[in-house]
Amino acid sequence: MKPWQRQHWCLPKVDAAFVAAMEDVLELYEEPLDPARPIVCLDEKSKELHQEVRAALPVQKGKAQREDYEYIRNGTANLFVLVEPKAGFRHVAVTQRRTAIDYAKFIKWLVDEAYPNSEIIRVVQDNLNTHKPASLYEVFEPAEARRLLRKLEFHYTPKHASWLNMAEIEISVFERQCLNRRLGDEPTLIKEVAALEAERNESRATINWQFNCEKARTKLHRLYPDLSKLA
Numbered sequence: 001m002k003p004w005q006r007q008h009w010c011l012p013k014v015d016a017a018f019v020a021a022m023e024d025v026l027e028l029y030e031e032p033l034d035p036a037r038p039i040v041c042l043d044e045k046s047k048e049l050h051q052e053v054r055a056a057l058p059v060q061k062g063k064a065q066r067e068d069y070e071y072i073r074n075g076t077a078n079l080f081v082l083v084e085p086k087a088g089f090r091h092v093a094v095t096q097r098r099t100a101i102d103y104a105k106f107i108k109w110l111v112d113e114a115y116p117n118s119e120i121i122r123v124v125q126d127n128l129n130t131h132k133p134a135s136l137y138e139v140f141e142p143a144e145a146r147r148l149l150r151k152l153e154f155h156y157t158p159k160h161a162s163w164l165n166m167a168e169i170e171i172s173v174f175e176r177q178c179l180n181r182r183l184g185d186e187p188t189l190i191k192e193v194a195a196l197e198a199e200r201n202e203s204r205a206t207i208n209w210q211f212n213c214e215k216a217r218t219k220l221h222r223l224y225p226d227l228s229k230l231a
Contacts, residue, residue: 005162014165019223026213028155029166038115041124042106043167044081047070047179048187064098073138077186079193080106082114083170086203092193092223094186100130111151122153124165131156166207187226190217 028039078098083090091114095102115121125131133154136145157164178196183189216223 015158015223016225018158018161019225021156021162022161022216022220022223023213025118025155025157025164026216028122028124029085029209030212031137035087035117035123036119038084038087038118039122039124040110041165041167041170042080042082042085042110043126043165043171043175044128045081045179046123046173047077047183048073048077048185049075049077049185049189058196062111069147079171079174081167081174082106082110083207085166085207085209088206089201090197090205091138092174092197094190094193095219096186098130100135100138103130106146107136107152108140111148115151118151119150122155123168124155124166126157126162127159135180139193166209169207176216199201 009145017033047064048110075096080093080102081090082092091148093106093109095106110121110198125184131154133145133149136148139145140148143182162168174193
């Protein structure tokens with residue numbers, strides 16, 4: 001099942017604003033890889049930390065590892081998940097919260113450390129209230145916020161279309177291979193996601209996105225206004 005089919009039930013019937021935002025992102029995805037103008041996808045994921053009450057029973061012949069059903073809640077961590085789909089690069093940053101401060105600091109890392117030599121960084125993200133240029137002004141001096149924003153170009157997925165953000169695909173990989181088990185504390189979480197991040201970056205695992213504007217106009221035609229009524 002394709003991503004747009006999985007969430008088709010929650011799409012609006014006709015919404016020109018939805019269509020405009022969707023095609024903006026899809027057209028961006030069709031552009032070739034350009035190190036000077038990278039296209040990156042950013043999303044966030046929360047992870048509950050569950051500490052073991054008793055040590056798990058190790059794997060034995062014919063038996064999988066067994067965990068006690070009891071655990072201790074040890075808070076929640078937030079993960080900023082960034083992926084450049086065509087370059088095969090990703091980074092996962094673990095934070096205690098998901099505030100405007102955390103977002104702004106991650107964006108500064110993106111500009112100054114991940115892509116310091118790029119002319120402009122195109123960022124695909126959702127409309128979470130912290131995912132705004134204003135967040136940078138809340139954290140940095142005006143000149144610094146302006147400096148960072150001059151290197152950024154934001155593209156927002158429309159409401160009910162998180163499947164348009166390829167960071168969700170990367171998150172699903174981390175959920176299957178790393179996050180679908182008990183992790184008791186933040187250092188352990190950081191260690192586990194860093195190991196998988198390094199493995200996937202070393203193999204330059206890319207995302208082959210095939211849904212484009214042409215396919216959207218056919219498969220999601222009911223979203224488009226009926227212009228024949230204007231005749």
